[in-house]
Amino acid sequence: MTARAPDAVGWLSRLIAHPTVSRDSNLALIDEVRDFLDGLGIASDLTFDEAGRKANLYATIGPADRRGICLSGHTDVVPTEGQAWDTDPFAAVVEDGRLYGRGSCDMKGFLAAVLAKVPQWVRSDLKIPIHLAFSYDEEVGCIGVRRLIADLQDRGATPALCIVGEPTEMKPVTGHKGKLSLRGIVTGLECHSSLAPQGVNAVQYAAEVIVALKRMAADKAAAGPFDPAFDPPHTTVHVGTVTGGTALNIVPNDCRFDFEFRLLPGEEGEAQFAPIRDLAERLTAEMRARHADTGIRFEEIARFPGLALPEDHPLTTLTKALSGANDTGKVSFGTEAGRFQNAGVPTIVCGPGAIAQAHKPNEFVALSELDRCSAFLDRLTERAVAGTLPV
Numbered sequence: 001m002t003a004r005a006p007d008a009v010g011w012l013s014r015l016i017a018h019p020t021v022s023r024d025s026n027l028a029l030i031d032e033v034r035d036f037l038d039g040l041g042i043a044s045d046l047t048f049d050e051a052g053r054k055a056n057l058y059a060t061i062g063p064a065d066r067r068g069i070c071l072s073g074h075t076d077v078v079p080t081e082g083q084a085w086d087t088d089p090f091a092a093v094v095e096d097g098r099l100y101g102r103g104s105c106d107m108k109g110f111l112a113a114v115l116a117k118v119p120q121w122v123r124s125d126l127k128i129p130i131h132l133a134f135s136y137d138e139e140v141g142c143i144g145v146r147r148l149i150a151d152l153q154d155r156g157a158t159p160a161l162c163i164v165g166e167p168t169e170m171k172p173v174t175g176h177k178g179k180l181s182l183r184g185i186v187t188g189l190e191c192h193s194s195l196a197p198q199g200v201n202a203v204q205y206a207a208e209v210i211v212a213l214k215r216m217a218a219d220k221a222a223a224g225p226f227d228p229a230f231d232p233p234h235t236t237v238h239v240g241t242v243t244g245g246t247a248l249n250i251v252p253n254d255c256r257f258d259f260e261f262r263l264l265p266g267e268e269g270e271a272q273f274a275p276i277r278d279l280a281e282r283l284t285a286e287m288r289a290r291h292a293d294t295g296i297r298f299e300e301i302a303r304f305p306g307l308a309l310p311e312d313h314p315l316t317t318l319t320k321a322l323s324g325a326n327d328t329g330k331v332s333f334g335t336e337a338g339r340f341q342n343a344g345v346p347t348i349v350c351g352p353g354a355i356a357q358a359h360k361p362n363e364f365v366a367l368s369e370l371d372r373c374s375a376f377l378d379r380l381t382e383r384a385v386a387g388t389l390p391v
Contacts, residue, residue, distance in 0.1 A: 008370045009099060012112035013092035015075075016101035022076040022139045025053040029075050033057055033115065033134065040122045047147045054136040056148040061118065062126030062384065067160035069380070069389055070131040070345070072336060073111045074138030074145070077103040083361035098364040105353035109365040110165025113352065113373040120381065127387030130380075131159050138336055141181075141302025145336045149343045158345055160391035161315050164337040165351030167358060167365075168329070170372045172319040173349035175330035177230065178306035178338060180269030181260035183299045184209055184280070186244070189291045190253035199251030200287050200294045203244045206255035209296065212279050213237050213259055216272075227264055229330040235272065236262045236332075258301065262332060265306035305338035307347065314390035315346045322379045323350055323372075331355065350376070 018029035034044045037059050046055045062068065080089045080102055087093045089102040099109075111134060121130055136144035152158045166173075186209075188202030217237035226233045237259070244255025261272045277298065284295035309316055316328060333355060340347040352369035383389045 007116035008109075008113045008374060009092075009094065009367070011115045012099060012101075012104060012109055012365075012370070015108040015112055016090060016092045016103055019090045020076050020103070021079050022137055023079070026075045026136050027053065027055060030055045030057050030134070036115070037118065040118060042118070042122070045151070047151045049136065049144065049147070054144060056136060056144050057132070057134040058148055058152065059132045060129050061121045061132070062129030064129065066129055067158065067391055068129030068131055069384070069391060070133050070159035070162040070340075071114050072133040072135070072145075072162055072164045072340065073107050073114070073166075073351070074135045074336065075108075075111070076136055076139050077106070077108070078139050078359050080361075085361045087362075089361075089363070094367070097367050099367060099370075100362055100364045102363055104365040105167050105363050106355070106358035107166050107351060107353070109167070109353050109370055110351040110373060113370055113377060114165070116374070117377045117381065121384075124381060124385050126384045128384045128389045128391055130384055133162075135336060142304040142334065142336045142339055143302070145339055149339060153343060158343060160345070161318075161389070162337070162340045162345045162347040163319065164335050164340070164347060164349045165373070166333075166335045166349050167351055167353030167355050168331070168349055169354050170323050170350060170352060170369065170376060171325050172316060172323055172328045173331050174307070174309040174311060174316055174328045175227075175229065175265055176307045176335055176337065176349065177235075177332050178263040178265065178267075178269065178304060179260060179334050180263065180273060180303045181258065181301040182273065183301055184257045184259065184296060185299065186255040186296050187294050188251070188253045188255070188287070189294055191251045193249045193251055196251050200253075200290050201251050202255040203252045205283055205287060205296065206242065206244060206257055208283060209276060209280060210239050210242070210257060210259075212276060213239055216275070225264065225267070227330070230264065230332055232332065235264050235267050237272075238262070262334075263306055265308035269303060304334050304336070305342050307335070307337040307341055307349070309341070309346060309348055313346060315348050318383075318390055319348050319350050322376045
């Protein structure tokens with residue numbers, strides 16, 4: 001471990017101690033970061049959710065009259081219930097070159113490495129500003145960052161470039177899939193199962209839609225379109241949960257199922273969903289011919305766009321130079337990068353840790369990854385001081 005790691009390790013331990021599961025508030029963490037920045041003379045702008053229980057933070061270090069480069073990450077983490085942790089997931093443990101704790105990999109390690117550099121940035125004569133964007137509710141659909149970006153757009157203050165520090169083992173990622181997730185809600189008519197033809201079986205009608213989704217998934221796997229840089233190389237369709245019915249001797253009047261499309265960049269969620277919606281409309285007409293108060297409807301759970309940054313974009317070239325990587329990659333998991341890019345901010349993904357460790361019990365980030373991220377940020381600092389970032 002180099003001399004760089006302890007500051008990042010200290011910050012990461014403090015961030016992990018805030019149990020910022022998406023269902024809960026992140027304000028204690030945001031307050032700590034805001035107070036830290038305030039102590040260094042850096043003002044923070046906060047944007048809140050409707051209930052005022054969660055906030056995004058945006059801050060600028062360096063000249064305020066230039067757009068600069070944004071370092072972005074989310075503060076929320078996934079739950080730990082039902083997972084067999086060997087240690088307290090919200091108390092950092094360093095052992096054998098790894099730091100364990102919920103969010104250590106996804107993605108408080110990047111936030112910690114960034115915060116550890118802030119005093120250096122304040123002391124430096126930055127010619128190009130470095131912006132910090134810390135968001136809420138990424139894990140439940142990249143929700144919070146929408147408010148942050150809208151606020152920046154309203155103020156005419158969007159950054160010129162953005163690096164999202166999701167775990168990529170410090171390899172530049174120029175593309176990720178988009179997502180559309182929905183809930184199917186089927187309303188039937190219950191009756192005694194001995195009189196089943198008199199009812200409208202919500203579970204069976206839900207099954208027809210689920211089978212159609214299964215066939216769509218198989219078609220995508222067989223016919224594409226394909227992008228071999230992704231794994232899997234095609235859009236995927238997945239049904240994750242199904243609930244319905246109360247007892248075997250009751251024709252069920254309710255069934256719900258959640259499903260998602262993980263979309264290659266360029267594929268639109270609405271276009272993929274259209275045949276499922278059309279099928280549901282035909283089934284609804286059939287159901288209502290038997291009883292007027294039945295049918296199938298859908299609720300959107302979450303959506304976010306994919307990312308596609310050109311390989312020859314100056315940000316790609318910059319990130320390769322900062323990371324020391326010779327090539328780039330694409331990933332199937334989603335990030336907030338697509339939202340920044342859709343707002344006109346060229347964005348790339350590059351951060352410490354391996355996605356294989358995310359969302360698992362005993363989540364960890366290797367200390368060597370924090371060192372690599374720190375070195376990455378040192379190189380970024382040199383260019384921000386020299387004024388040679390491509391902004």
